[in-house]
Amino acid sequence: MSTTASTAPGAEASDRAGASRRQGTFYRGDPGMWSWVLHRITGVLTFFFLFVHVLDTALVRVSPNTYDQVIETYKTPIVNLLEVGLVGAVLFHALNGIRVMLVDFWSKGPKVQKAMLWVIGVVWVAVMVPGAFFMMKRTVETLFGGN
Amino acid sequence: MADLALANPRAPKRPAARRSNFELYSWLFMRISGLALIILVLGHLLIMNILDGGVHRINWGFVAGRWASPFWQFWDLSMLWLAEIHGGNGLRTIIDDYARKDSTRFWLKILLYVSMALILAVGTMVIFTFDPNMPAN
Numbered sequence: 332m333s334t335t336a337s338t339a340p341g342a343e344a345s346d347r348a349g350a351s352r353r354q355g356t357f358y359r360g361d362p363g364m365w366s367w368v369l370h371r372i373t374g375v376l377t378f379f380f381l382f383v384h385v386l387d388t389a390l391v392r393v394s395p396n397t398y399d400q401v402i403e404t405y406k407t408p409i410v411n412l413l414e415v416g417l418v419g420a421v422l423f424h425a426l427n428g429i430r431v432m433l434v435d436f437w438s439k440g441p442k443v444q445k446a447m448l449w450v451i452g453v454v455w456v457a458v459m460v461p462g463a464f465f466m467m468k469r470t471v472e473t474l475f476g477g478n
Numbered sequence: 479m480a481d482l483a484l485a486n487p488r489a490p491k492r493p494a495a496r497r498s499n500f501e502l503y504s505w506l507f508m509r510i511s512g513l514a515l516i517i518l519v520l521g522h523l524l525i526m527n528i529l530d531g532g533v534h535r536i537n538w539g540f541v542a543g544r545w546a547s548p549f550w551q552f553w554d555l556s557m558l559w560l561a562e563i564h565g566g567n568g569l570r571t572i573i574d575d576y577a578r579k580d581s582t583r584f585w586l587k588i589l590l591y592v593s594m595a596l597i598l599a600v601g602t603m604v605i606f607t608f609d610p611n612m613p614a615n
Contacts, residue, residue: 378565
C-alpha cells in the first residue's frame with residue numbers, strides 16, 4: 332500500500348502504449364506517476380535538509396559567534412542557489428500535497444487530477460520566478476555588480 | 479445437504495481484536511499535518527528566505543529577536559514536531575517500499591527512529607532553553 336499513489340483512477344489519455352511502439356520499451360508512465368515520483372524525491376530531500384537545519388540552529392545554544400560563523404555559509408552563492416532549490420522542492424511538495432488531498436477527499440478530484448497538475452505547475456512558476464529573484468538578488472549583485 | 483465443516487472462507491485470518499488501524503491513522507496524520515505544514519513551512523521559508531533581504535539578515539541576534547515572542551516559539555516548536563513526524567512517516571513508507579530484506583528494513587527503520595528522536599530532542603531543548611543573554615563567545 333502506498334499513501335500517495337491515489338492519482339491512478341483519473342488517469343486518462345495515457346501515452347503508455349505509444350511509448351513502447353515509438354522508442355523501445357522504456358515505461359514513460361503518466362504525468363500522475365511522475366508527480367508521485369517527484370513527491371517522494373522532494374519529500375526525502377526536505378527531510379534530510381531538516382536534519383541538518385535543526386543541528387545548525389542548535390548552535391545558537393553553543394555561542395552567538397559559532398552560530399553566526401556557520402550561518403554565513405548559508406549566504407554564499409552556491410548554498411544560496413541550493414536554497415532556491417529547497418524552496419522549489421518544498422513548494423512543489425506542498426502544492427502536490429494539496430492535489431493529493433483533493434483527489435482523496437473531493438468527489439471530482441480523481442477526474443480532474445491531471446488538470447490540477449497543470450494548475451500546480453503554473454502556480455509553482457508564478458511563485459518561483461519572483462521568489463528566486465528576491466532570494467538571489469543580493470548574491471547576483473555582489474557577484475556581478477562589483478559590490 | 480451434507481454437513482460440511484467448512485470455516486467461513488472470508489473470515490479474516492487474524493482475529494479482529496488484533497488488527498490495528500495504525501496505517502489508517504498514519505494516512506490521516508499525513509493529510510492533517512500536511513495542511514498545517516503548508517502554513518507553517520511556507521510561512522517560515524517566506525520570512526527567512528524571501529522577505530526583506532532573506533537569508534542575509536539572519537544571525538544570532540535575529541533568532542534571539544524572534545524567539546523573544548512566544549508566538550514564534552510555538553510556531554517553530556509545532557513546525558519541528560509536525561515536520562519531523564510527517565517526514566519520518568514518509569521515510570518509513572519509502573523504506574517499506576524499497577528495502578528488500580527484512581534485516582535491511584529493520585536496521586534502516588532503527589536508524590530513522592534514532593535520528594527522529596535525536597532531532598526532536600535537540601530541537602525542543604534548543605527552543606525551550608535558548609538564552610538571549612549569552613555572551614558572544
